[in-house]
Amino acid sequence: MVATLIRLKKDLTFNAFNQSGWHILGTVFAGLYGLGIVGMVFSAQVMAGGAEVIDSQFIRTSSVLMGSAVFLLWLIIPVFISGADAAMNPRQFITYGIPRRGLILGLALTGLVSIGAVLTLVWLIGQVLHWRWDPAATATALLTLPLLLITFSLVSQAVTTSISAWLSGRRSRDFLAILALSLMVMIYPIMVGLQSAFSSLSDAVPSVVDFLTLTPLGAGAALPADAAAGHWGAFALRVGILAATVGLAVLVIRAALLKITERPAVHGSAGPKDAKGLGLFARFPATPWGAVAARASTYWLKDSRYGGTLVVIPAFVVLAIVMYSQLGQPWILLALGPVVGWMLGFAISADISYDHSAFALHITSGVSGTADRAGRLIGLLSFGLPATVLASLIPALMFTEPVTTLALVGVSLGLLLSTAGFSCLVSARFTYPVPRPGDGPLSQPSGSTGRLMIVQLGMLVATLILMLPEVILVIVWLLSDASLWGWLLGIGAVLKGLALVWIGVRLGARVYERSQPELFQAVSQY
Incomplete structure (x- = not known):
């Protein structure tokens, strides 16, 4: 069943290119834009990891900040597309009687069949090269590559299924989308407010990074730094944070699928509302x-x-x-x-x-x-x-x-x-x-x-x-x-x-x- 879902996502992804030339053009532009950004980051990772003088603190800081940004993108993007008819929306599988365990694993793996997953994979390979100056850090970055990929996909799927299960109403979707758009516009004021809490940006970054490493956002990206420094206690703590994140995401997906497939909301037929006046039609000629x-x-x-x-x-x-x-x-x-x-x-x-x-x-x-x-x-x-x-x-x-x-x-x-x-x-x-x-x-x-x-x-x-x-x-x-x-x-x-x-x-x-x-x-x- 998992293989069938993956093949379905692959076929739907490639068949979308047969719809129109505009779709192909837009996808190519978006892919090239994302590839250009990831390419610049990848080049910076390679150069920093091969420098003659290694600044381990700088490499740790950049890794955690980039990892947190990637994690946030996987969290936010489902909110942006929540109003669209997603190809793998769990509601579309209600009538097929798919076992819940296979559906959870299939949805998580199908999330990796996308342009975003490919770009994330390029960044993760750059992470391995970023830490190549230390054998323990290199091995850790290599071993955590599949773990981070599946974590990103599971968390993203948890957001998608949660929206589909509990926020499927039009008002809820619209509120989430407008809230996300407003937050995008307000990113700069928010950053300015955070910066003002510190004496300078250089003072703020280490504290922010230390905080991010104790959250699911930056815990995975900080693992190679802990291995390079020999901080195995912190290493075990961050592995526990990642494991808890994966477990929580699976529980959320399971609960959302239970809500969607076995306990769907029953909307009663409300009577017609009494219309009072003509609204704006009475205000215009x-x-x-x-x-x-x-x-x-x-x-x-x-x-x-x-x-x-x-x-x-x-x-x-x-x-x-x-x-x-x-x-x-x-x-x-x-x-x-x-x-x-x-x-x-x-x-x-x-x-x-x-x-x-x-x-x-x-x-x-x-x-x-x-x-x-x-x-x-x-x-x-x-x-x-x-x-x-x-x-x-x-x-x-x-x-x-x-x-x-x-x-x-x-x-x-x-x-x-x-x-x-x-x-x-x-x-x-x-x-x-x-x-x-x-x-x-x-x-x-x-x-x-x-x-x-x-x-x-x-x-x-x-x-x-x-x-x-x-x-x-x-x-x-x-x-x-x-x-x-x-x-x-x-x-x-x-x-x-x-x-x-x-x-x-x-x-x-x-x-x-x-x-x-x-x-x-x-x-x-x-």
Whole structure:
């Protein structure tokens, strides 16, 4: 049975490359990116282990930090993909009556059939070469290589099965995904806070490393250092930590599989809830574009695929303020408003793709292209305008002058309008796979990576080209030091943004009306 599960994972992995050229392109790019990072780490490991003068403390520190980072990746990645239909989701094996022991071992081993496992194996081989200057450490690194691989896979599978068993509801998955995304944005402030607890980073690292070696994160990576130093008591302690981690992961997987296969939750049929009022539909005009705007605004408030952007923006503001307080660079806060405007304007570049089969409502009800494009745009601007203005006013509260504040607000609003107008055209012309309704905001459908990268890169380049007039005015303003150019910059950016909104809505409406059947066919397949 274990061999059958491994062959199944292998076949599913290779068959995924037959779906589309975009999927192959995205996978190749992701693999090359990961291989490049691991290759640099591998080279550093080889050079450090073959140096003429060996710094054992440095090698121990780097090994523990890298090992902890790898362990965290195996822990976090399942949270990111929890909303997707994982190929080896335990729920898919409920009806086959697979013995629980074989299923646990099979799921753990199938986790090693992945690009991430190959990259981890390269790093572990680098660990062996990292400690080749000491025979005991080399032997330990070699013996712990398979142990660490299976530990990573078991812990990752424990997270996956736990989410599937106890956090399978949509709200739970969305909360985990948005929490993970927010933590990614807040990594720098968190590190700054940890660093401030110590007098300097050099003082913090040894204490952090010593702590990590007593946790599952760094215990395995510290074993060669204990063997090289002859600290066999600490060696035995860390082996016990690893063994306890493996045992706990197996128990968690077993309990989760018991919950999934033998004690599934029974959801009673609740009666229909009493609807009170029309919600946002009562707030917008009773017109086609007003109905579309109300529907789009409802998505922003209740669909986590949209709401993830709203959660990230406050975290992004905190990140910018912390970076400014640490680095003292004014451009960090000056760029906050324009970046927020660009993020919000770009957010509707896949609005039709996010509709999925619900896009049929727009076709069957005969919504015109202008009403569709304008409604989605107004739904964004109803909160995007105040959010962008607030983000651009943060520097004004700290150091900018009135003319600079006016120019900054104008540029931020202009970038929001310009990007949103361009998105009105792009979303009607280019579609790509996005998370389906009900999936987590961080899930990645098959075949989405390549096309997504191309569209986003194209939009970024197009946005930079559209901002050339503002760049020229900024240069002239800085060279002349005349406040008149600041006024022209702010007002001109807004007027240009309004013009691009009008052009984007008109052109997007034409494309929309000309290609409605093709759009519906594309988004339904996604």
